[in-house]
Amino acid sequence: MNALRYLLRRAVSTIPMLVLVGLITFLLIHITPGDPASVVAGENASEEAIEDARRRLGLDQPFLVQFWTWLLRVLHGDLGVSFTSGKPVTELIFDRMPITLSLTAGATLIGLLIAVPLGVFAATKRGSWLDRLTIFSTSLGIAAPEFFIGLLLVLLIALQLGWLPATGYVPFAEDPVEWLLRLTLPSITLGLGVAAELARQVRGAMIDVLSRDYIQTARAKGLSTLSIIVKHGLKNAAIPVVTVLGLQVRRLLGGTVIVEQIFAMNGVGSLAVRAVFLRDLPVLLGVALTTAVIVLLVNLIVDISYGYFDPKVRA
Amino acid sequence: MTLRLSVAVAGLMLLVAMPLRAADPEYNTNATLIYFDAIGNQTMDPQEPQNNSSFAQGPLMAVYDSLIQLDATGNPQPGLAQSWEYNKDLTVFTMKLRPNVVFHDGTPFNAAVVLKNFERSVSIGSKAGAATLETLAQIASVEAEGDGIVRLKLKAASGQMPYLLGFQAGMMISPTGFGDNAFGAAVKPIGTGPFRVRSFDSNLKTVMVRNDGYWGGIAGRPAGYEHHFVPDSRARLNAVRSGQANLALIEGRQIGEAKAAGFTVQVNEKNSTWEIQANFSRENVGKLKVRQAMMHAVDRQALADALGFGSSSPTSQFFASSSPAYVKEYDSFYPFDQAKAKQLLTEAGYPKGVDITWLLLNTNEYKQIGEAVQSMWAEVGIRIKFDIIDVSQFYTFRRPPQRGDILMVRWGGRPDPLQTFQETSGSTAVPWGAAVPEIDTLIAQARGMDPADPARLGVLHKLGRVTTENVSHISLMTRSAVYAYKPGCIINLPPYLPTGNDRTNDTKIGAKCK
Numbered sequence: 096m097n098a099l100r101y102l103l104r105r106a107v108s109t110i111p112m113l114v115l116v117g118l119i120t121f122l123l124i125h126i127t128p129g130d131p132a133s134v135v136a137g138e139n140a141s142e143e144a145i146e147d148a149r150r151r152l153g154l155d156q157p158f159l160v161q162f163w164t165w166l167l168r169v170l171h172g173d174l175g176v177s178f179t180s181g182k183p184v185t186e187l188i189f190d191r192m193p194i195t196l197s198l199t200a201g202a203t204l205i206g207l208l209i210a211v212p213l214g215v216f217a218a219t220k221r222g223s224w225l226d227r228l229t230i231f232s233t234s235l236g237i238a239a240p241e242f243f244i245g246l247l248l249v250l251l252i253a254l255q256l257g258w259l260p261a262t263g264y265v266p267f268a269e270d271p272v273e274w275l276l277r278l279t280l281p282s283i284t285l286g287l288g289v290a291a292e293l294a295r296q297v298r299g300a301m302i303d304v305l306s307r308d309y310i311q312t313a314r315a316k317g318l319s320t321l322s323i324i325v326k327h328g329l330k331n332a333a334i335p336v337v338t339v340l341g342l343q344v345r346r347l348l349g350g351t352v353i354v355e356q357i358f359a360m361n362g363v364g365s366l367a368v369r370a371v372f373l374r375d376l377p378v379l380l381g382v383a384l385t386t387a388v389i390v391l392l393v394n395l396i397v398d399i400s401y402g403y404f405d406p407k408v409r410a
Numbered sequence: 411m412t413l414r415l416s417v418a419v420a421g422l423m424l425l426v427a428m429p430l431r432a433a434d435p436e437y438n439t440n441a442t443l444i445y446f447d448a449i450g451n452q453t454m455d456p457q458e459p460q461n462n463s464s465f466a467q468g469p470l471m472a473v474y475d476s477l478i479q480l481d482a483t484g485n486p487q488p489g490l491a492q493s494w495e496y497n498k499d500l501t502v503f504t505m506k507l508r509p510n511v512v513f514h515d516g517t518p519f520n521a522a523v524v525l526k527n528f529e530r531s532v533s534i535g536s537k538a539g540a541a542t543l544e545t546l547a548q549i550a551s552v553e554a555e556g557d558g559i560v561r562l563k564l565k566a567a568s569g570q571m572p573y574l575l576g577f578q579a580g581m582m583i584s585p586t587g588f589g590d591n592a593f594g595a596a597v598k599p600i601g602t603g604p605f606r607v608r609s610f611d612s613n614l615k616t617v618m619v620r621n622d623g624y625w626g627g628i629a630g631r632p633a634g635y636e637h638h639f640v641p642d643s644r645a646r647l648n649a650v651r652s653g654q655a656n657l658a659l660i661e662g663r664q665i666g667e668a669k670a671a672g673f674t675v676q677v678n679e680k681n682s683t684w685e686i687q688a689n690f691s692r693e694n695v696g697k698l699k700v701r702q703a704m705m706h707a708v709d710r711q712a713l714a715d716a717l718g719f720g721s722s723s724p725t726s727q728f729f730a731s732s733s734p735a736y737v738k739e740y741d742s743f744y745p746f747d748q749a750k751a752k753q754l755l756t757e758a759g760y761p762k763g764v765d766i767t768w769l770l771l772n773t774n775e776y777k778q779i780g781e782a783v784q785s786m787w788a789e790v791g792i793r794i795k796f797d798i799i800d801v802s803q804f805y806t807f808r809r810p811p812q813r814g815d816i817l818m819v820r821w822g823g824r825p826d827p828l829q830t831f832q833e834t835s836g837s838t839a840v841p842w843g844a845a846v847p848e849i850d851t852l853i854a855q856a857r858g859m860d861p862a863d864p865a866r867l868g869v870l871h872k873l874g875r876v877t878t879e880n881v882s883h884i885s886l887m888t889r890s891a892v893y894a895y896k897p898g899c900i901i902n903l904p905p906y907l908p909t910g911n912d913r914t915n916d917t918k919i920g921a922k923c924k
Contacts, residue, residue, distance in 0.1 A: 143536055356641065
């Protein structure tokens, strides 16, 4: 019952946050130079056609009226219609979401697969040259921008060696093998940064946990190192790691904007980029709101997971 | 004897068969043309303003036939209208429609359908693109005579109908595609063209399959055609390199990379140029001698070499060298001559140089060219101050209170060369009027001539001379469409001058293409 009340309280507390996200996005678009009406009216449009488009789109209304109209629509579950394509924004986002989610999930998976063993290994061999190499390589991973990693991978793996395709996305339902092949390079591109951040956290947390008294006791009892790490170490080191992982979702969603361009994937990131260039206000607002909801949801899941990892939190 | 006869017959058969085999077109008709382009379509409605862009025509031309087709150099040819004629004073335009043509959904094409298409275009009103509005503005009424004749009564004499109907306004949609006068995204893309749409994703891709019942025949055409919008030029070239596409539009700076990777690079010069427009109402650029100084102070060859990477040529006019409207002589009017430029500035009353505000669009391409020209002009005393604007604000140049003294545009070409003069130099489109009254006179003269009249081209050439001499625009260099593909994979992709996009309707895939 307490947990349900907690969830409800958290859900309600996100509403002002989402309104704020909408308002800031609205404001940013309005102060950015550019005229959506002239984009919608098209090349060589007459003055009359531009003004007509402005009226049609409601852009001749005062800022607050436009925002209020949009907010009322959103409260009714309607994100509006794209200025340019004429399609419902919800449909546009849902069409592209599988691509972005596949990419984000792939990157998270790759991040975890690299970070956990690497961090644990570095923590158990603290001070060794392998530990120092881990610190160096994670620093490199954190510093290297996605576009640089992406281009290098494309050049080497796709174009030079021809092992994986360089561009595009194929839905899982259409061809699961091709889906996996097309996702691999973009996921690695996005996942390496996550792996670097996480590996450092895992290492730090594991060093801390491994120096605790109960671990010494476990060792004294004769438990194997593997058993100590898996049964006692990892679970207790998980809280800071999960916290950082939750924060990485924001980074991952932002990173998809770049990675989708490099690999010609038409996910939500590409949708946002095109909406910016075309001044497609409803699409931009829709993407911002959806992204905010995802980030808030992940944070909520992270908060809830604390209870699993640390019973004291539940109490 | 029987054996000898058999050998002789076999030999004869072989002889007969050999030339036939050699004549066999070497096309892979089971393959799909997958083209990664730099522009997409927001909707597949030809009348929608976004499709007014000269660079968004590729998939539209593949799906919709227009009443009149324009050949590669822009000459009107039979399309859905088999023939046409004007009355004597060019106020009535009569088309005889092609019989036995059906839309992709089986709907027969006839005069009633043409009428419905025009009715829909009118019903759209000012939401339609400029090309459609421009066409409709010239038409007083549309009448059908039986199934095969359509007559357009014009508001005034105009010889431009064959060109205008060869562009979006003449593209015919099946009435089931627009139902109750649907518009934009609500239109179902059903045409009579060589490809029919299987799926369409706004601004992403158009997946088409061959229309096996096409009235123009299907010989050699690929089984499918996918048009993908991929904004990143690296990704476009990478897609061809790793096999996700078989044709990509690349940038000039990628020519070396594509060639080094073993690809065929094809440069199609277009009726597309980098142009600087000047506001003649301004004191500085309003003076002819200042504009002439600007022309002389640009080293076009250096500009084309440095920024075109072999895909651009220096030019002082609007047209590609292969266009009938092009005249080589005009390109020699303003050679690079800094001394002459300084002298002209002094004569114009600016011995210490002149300050000019340049309204510059905020993209890398524009900035690169802008900065290069700025430094060339600085050497003769033309001091440029950039006023950077978003692409969507380009209209502020012409619209009161008219921002900036000059504006650079990427001119995409028009089906009729006369349209280019009308839209860039004529006083009906340019708010500060034509550079000299003679331009308007010549535009009116050409408009009142039948395109079939050879004298029309002479008037267009005269327009080219007058606009260049009076610097109604400062042309810098041509723009080309640059393609990369595996050797032998892409066949028949000639430069198509009427639009910014090349026409891929008849592009084929080589049989040996892997």
